[in-house]
Amino acid sequence: DQQVKQNSPSLSVQEGRISILNCDYTNSMFDYFLWYKKYPAEGPTFLISISSIKDKNEDGRFTVFLNKSAKHLSLHIVPSQPGDSAVYFCAASGVGTGANNLFFGTGTRLTVIP
């Protein structure tokens, strides 16, 4: 059963506009959330994270929002650039979820159109 879900497999955005990638989770034990960016044939690279004690975390053009009551988080990229085109994975972990593991979503492929 997929505990972390990314329901949009793909997203296309014009350069300079905002990209919003969404992620939902089902396990209320999750308390730490991360976004990874992945280019083809490469390993994912860490982008940004957020702890459940916060509802927003910002790092340059990237902002992650967390809505614990809705079990939803989103990644905003402003402004979007062609180099942002990649697959973005949402991941979650938490004490008590076992394995000190990250549970990954299926990814959203972002295409930024020049």
Next chain:
Amino acid sequence: DGGITQSPKYLFRKEGQNVTLSCEQNLNHDAMYWYRQDPGQGLRLIYYSQIVNDFQKGDIAEGYSVSREKKESFPLTVTSAQKNPTAFYLCASKINRGTGELFFGEGSRLTVL
């Protein structure tokens, strides 16, 4: 530079053969992980190790084996028992057992002919 090195990057295997994927890290991380990625799916955990000489099965461990004889190394063997081994394999490590980001290697693509 510190990082995680996976080898080989591409590997072809005939059916019925075992193959071992190498993963080495010089980040001094305690925990190491193996994930598998298939098209349209998220990363699924195969095995993980939190300390030398100890490892646990992940969600899809059947047909795989690992060892953790050194802190720096966590090789994965894909055995002939793995029914669908063609995939992209990712090794990762983490600084400690708590929450935190995983650092990933570049991945190894295994193709069974």
